[in-house]
Amino acid sequence: MTSSEIASRDAGKDVQTKSECGGRPRSQKINTFKPQAVGGSSKWTADDERLQPGPASRPRWFRPSPRILQWLQRPTLHQHGVPKTRPSPSGLASPMGEPHRPPRAACKGATGLQPEIVRQNASDPPLYRRFGLFLGVLWHVRYIRSRISMPRLTPLPRDAFDFAAARHLLVRAGFGGTPGMVQGLLAKGLDGAVDWLVDFEGESSSGPTRDVQADTFDPSVKMQLTPEDYEAYRKAREAGDEEAIDAFRQKQEQQERDDRRSMRSFEQWWLSRMIETPRPLEEKLTLFWHGHFAASYTTVENSWHMFRQNQFFRKHAAGNFGDLLHGIIEDPAMLRFLDNNRNRKGSPNENLAREIMELFSLGEPELLGRKRSPYREIDIKEGARALTGYTFRDNAFYFDEGQHDNGLKRILGRSGRWNGHDFVDMLLAHRSCSEFIAWKIYRAFVNDVPETPPSDEVRNVVVQLGKTLKANKYNLKNTLGELFRSAHFYDASNRAAHIKSPIELVVGTVRDLGVPVRSIDTLRTAAARLGQRLGHPPSVKGWDGGRAWINTSTMFLRQNTAVWMLTGRDAGGHPWPKDTTPFDPMPLVEQLERQGEVDPDEATMYLQRLLLACPVDDARSQAIRQVFTLANNRVNADSLTAALCVLTALPEYQLS
Template identity: 30%
Template structure:
């Protein structure tokens, strides 16, 4: 197996998952790149610890009275799933369909939305938008339960077009109104009581209640509507069908996929004014969108197998989001192999770095790319990855240290030690400058007269966790 194959597989696993260590990469390379892509897309992931186990020890992970245990539950899946592509795709959609705790005050309903994204996120986009429009958290978040026949609330209609499908500049204010009319009657059961409980943050008398969609035909506007040039007595499904037929939608989704899985694009609000970094790639993805009948899985299959994805030009051209950084690090350290109280507090680190799962800052979701980085959050990021990777008591770190030792001939020299460490942590690439600084550090830290010990390797791993390259994906 060539080194180039390993490096490419490492790139794929960082993007389609949360990274992989050297042993995992070697196995995947043996299976082959295309087969790995197909396997991840076509099979259900294997998660070795059941939801029953989590609920037994951490009941709130399933019932979600709080605002953070739902995210910690999701983090378990991210670190336990053998191929966490589903989780990655749900995280992608969560960033776009950003729904937050502040207005819901119900972690269970938000977690239910993530489960919906896990189930439908790789499927047909038209179907996904229908599911999203029926999602109780979304219905409250964007006030569709307050939109009535003859008295529409435009919030959902607007964001459906602006943030979830087409982007600004491709429809009129009139289209927003007409779309909103078509979604009247799409509400949740007991909406008055449920919204009151949200507003009052009420867990009384007996905990929070899950919510479910309800279509109220009496409150649905049955008059004719004109939307994007088409006229008819449209219901919500018809609006979504028309939306999905638009070139703007194909481009918008393609650009989002590219930005999340290939390389950071400019922030979304700039899209109407700035062409994509790689217009050809967006063209090709748009074509797959239509050819496959809006199938996200096929778009991703094409994307991962494309030259523009495999190109070294886009390797490490993304900043890891806090959730990616935490999940990726915990997959390496393997410190949580069963439900654990510490896992809750470790997951909070993503929040300290600026990404509170299921509590995005606004309807626009998080701003990705270099906006994750400031001097405050970088302290959290560096301290977290450095202390986790440098803790030799973690099972995964122990394995990595043993693999480093067994891959080295004695006498140990610092250069080989640094290269082996970068290799075992997942074929990480660094600049020559970073590598030489790590070698200097190893030099000054190694006691050449003795056999290398675990502590010395762990000290070096702390620096690998602290290096700028570790913050990239």
């Protein structure tokens, strides 16, 4: 017998080995299961013949197909629409050159191949040997059922898409619009309107025309001080060189002043985009992701990082959630905000790992009425180890290999030499992830005040939406398209069920009424006073939204803000800046004109239908009509402006 035949015969036999601590020999199965690089890609090979479906080991009908065998032996997670090559966090080239990222090997595990499988007992036979045929058939059945019985929300009947439904869609999927915009959306029909909103790449996306310069930011405005600067400062302190110390401090203070000015310019630029955009869903989703992956300039203190993060959200706004989650762990603004630049081997910082599980992907259990959390504290600690070495230098992401913990980690029941992207893949594979993102989408676009835990009806819709998201491999465009076509989205219980955020109130008033902007910075300040300053969420949870927007103080400010926008004067009669442009409201009711006149009763009802998400009682309707009565039943610019001031002060105007 040849040596190769002897080795083949003995490959699966028991051998006697000495235990490490001495004593009697113990029996151990030889089971060498190792990775091998083949053709530049990573594949698993097994020296143990028991892992191969050889003809001598079992009857032909019992042998799993190569595809089933590959699935049963898979060491990593299924990819849920996430490309193997990760996108840049900003989606754009770095001004400082290409960022230093983990090499391709590091993205696959510490060795450059698939992470090793860690068995609890080395003598355990392979999984398919114990359950082979059953698991193979079960996998095929589940796969076929998932494709055939893909969940669908009940669609809205096409003839039910009327003016009110078109307005509801434009307000929720954007920031509203004039009567002409609503009529244009209505003319497209339900499918055409939804396609126009979600497939916004076909629309041009030029920057705002206003005099704001955020799209030409200079990244050198806020460069990090170099080690040489700090070394010179240290030597100056030791030598007592007050002149050098003052020069260092003045340079630092000037950078901070310039950067704060640059941040204000960025806020104005983004607000202008929301007002002028021909792609309303793009900006609505950018704002949504800004609140979901919340990072505040107050902590980041770098306007360029905030701007690049905003561009990253815009690029992937309706793309793949997996790209967003993978990109955020390489985003300098988020890494700085959650202190992951201090997450090092041997001294892990858990902030990013904790928030990425609790707030960005899996959520808190009580939100959807779960009985237990989908993760444990140990998962957070191990996830933090996987994210060690993920930092940034200057204005780009940097993977510090020397500070990355390359040891074995056990996360969500899986063991391996995981890195940050492996960690994210495990989160995307968890069933709680798609449900949680569906819940966040539901609150943002359907109803932001449902009870917690939600009713059975709401929970069923969220679960269906989550299944749609998972079935579409986290493709947001398809998921949003199905939601915007569903009857549930247009149900009466979900109209006037969303409290406008300050940004939605300010931008929506401009877009609905065609109000002249006059001063973009004044609008930025107004939204900030109402509780929502762009780039400055109050915490990593973002803005709470819903009823948190409304209290006695903010309600008064909301009413005054609308008056400022309509009349150019605040409640005290103080004028806006000198370039005040008068507001002409007559185009709003031009289609009601008959022989040059507009009927006051008809105008009263039309304005309510145009600007309110729900009808008001007779007393409030009469208050609006009374304005025209005092103007001798004439509908002109002055009386119409006064009527709009009354209408925008109603509580119903704060709802969409």
